[in-house]
Amino acid sequence: MAHRIGVIPGDGIGHEVVPEALKVVRAAGVELDCVDYDLGGARYLTDGTVLDDVTVAEWRGLDALLLGAVGTPEVPPGVIERGLLLKMRFDLDLYINQRPFVAPDGTHDFIVIRENTEGTYAGEGGFLRKGTAHEIATQGSVNTRFGVERCVRYSFELARSRTRKHLTLVHKTNVLTFAGDLWQRTFDAVAAEYPDVSTAYNHVDAACIYFVEDPQRYDVIVTDNLFGDILTDLGGAVSGGIGFASSGNLNPDRTGPSMFEPVHGSAPDIAGQNRANPVAAILSAAMMLDFLGETAAADRIRAACSDPSTLTGSTTEIGDLVVARL
Ligand code: IPM
Ligand code: MN
Numbered sequence: 001m002a003h004r005i006g007v008i009p010g011d012g013i014g015h016e017v018v019p020e021a022l023k024v025v026r027a028a029g030v031e032l033d034c035v036d037y038d039l040g041g042a043r044y045l046t047d048g049t050v051l052d053d054v055t056v057a058e059w060r061g062l063d064a065l066l067l068g069a070v071g072t073p074e075v076p077p078g079v080i081e082r083g084l085l086l087k088m089r090f091d092l093d094l095y096i097n098q099r100p101f102v103a104p105d106g107t108h109d110f111i112v113i114r115e116n117t118e119g120t121y122a123g124e125g126g127f128l129r130k131g132t133a134h135e136i137a138t139q140g141s142v143n144t145r146f147g148v149e150r151c152v153r154y155s156f157e158l159a160r161s162r163t164r165k166h167l168t169l170v171h172k173t174n175v176l177t178f179a180g181d182l183w184q185r186t187f188d189a190v191a192a193e194y195p196d197v198s199t200a201y202n203h204v205d206a207a208c209i210y211f212v213e214d215p216q217r218y219d220v221i222v223t224d225n226l227f228g229d230i231l232t233d234l235g236g237a238v239s240g241g242i243g244f245a246s247s248g249n250l251n252p253d254r255t256g257p258s259m260f261e262p263v264h265g266s267a268p269d270i271a272g273q274n275r276a277n278p279v280a281a282i283l284s285a286a287m288m289l290d291f292l293g294e295t296a297a298a299d300r301i302r303a304a305c306s307d308p309s310t311l312t313g314s315t316t317e318i319g320d321l322v323v324a325r326l
Helices: 014-027 041-047 053-059 079-091 145-160 179-191 204-213 225-237 279-291 295-304 315-325
Strands: 003-010 032-036 064-069 096-102 109-115 125-128 136-139 166-171 198-203 220-223 246-250 258-262
Touching (some): 003 014, 053 079, 096 145, 096 225, 109 225, 145 166, 166 179, 166 204, 179 198, 204 225, 220 225, 246 279, 279 315, 295 315
Parallel strands (some): 003 064, 109 220, 166 198
Antiparallel strands (some): 096 109, 096 246, 125 136
16 A cells, blocks of 8 residues: 655755655655645745644644755844744654764664653753843753653664664763753663663764764764754765765654755755765655565665765766666
């Protein structure tokens, strides 16, 4: 039976990479019944729509969502990011952001689990005396025992399922002594239930060095929303480039659809030129297939995307190459 998928190409290169991902999924023999949603900065500029609750309610009946990229320079920062992307993550309770990284030469293979519904992204804060010489801006970080624990537990389960069974907590416990303390205590408490998983802790600044100089040390990493955002761009940069970095915004409890998207943005500078690398979107679609139980097709797609140095050409040429390899 066909899977019912909501497709949101979004803005910029999203419109170029998403069709390639769908082309590859279909070539892998998986039937998709797609519902298209015209959302993003361009749509907002046309009629002011960002994302309404009726659309979110409609999504709850779908099996998954595939997103290209959102954001455009003509719209002030935050409108689309918060109103569309973060609203999707929060309303659908996509509390895990899973981002795998494999070195082109296979020397490292790790997964970052980014908490996806709390931290500084929760949007706590505000202005006082805005625009005056005495203005104040606060930006809080929300960390709940419930939110941290479900993310940490997911990471232990994931680590347990892998060969090395090694989980690293990344935070900044030496400075963020409230949030960091909650994360460390939660991590330690859950670790006691997973004696088969070895653990480590890195400060986020040190982790930046290790990502570049010794990424082999990592198997699974768990971290908060903002550290995870920053670290996963670096993860992409040290793993063949951001054009290969895929992600899944997961609701592991399956109380709604999960959403899959490349780590990269809408890249307005190269949009419309058939130059964007579609592999990140293709690999994100493969993650979607994993989540839908189509693991054989997902594995075939990942195999067709291996050896990234040979995946060159235009957006559509790379899509065709992956299809040919299938
Ligand atoms: C990402 C992006 C988003 C984030 C932006 C577009 C809001 O950078 O998915 O990594 O910060 O989470
Ligand atoms: Mn990011």
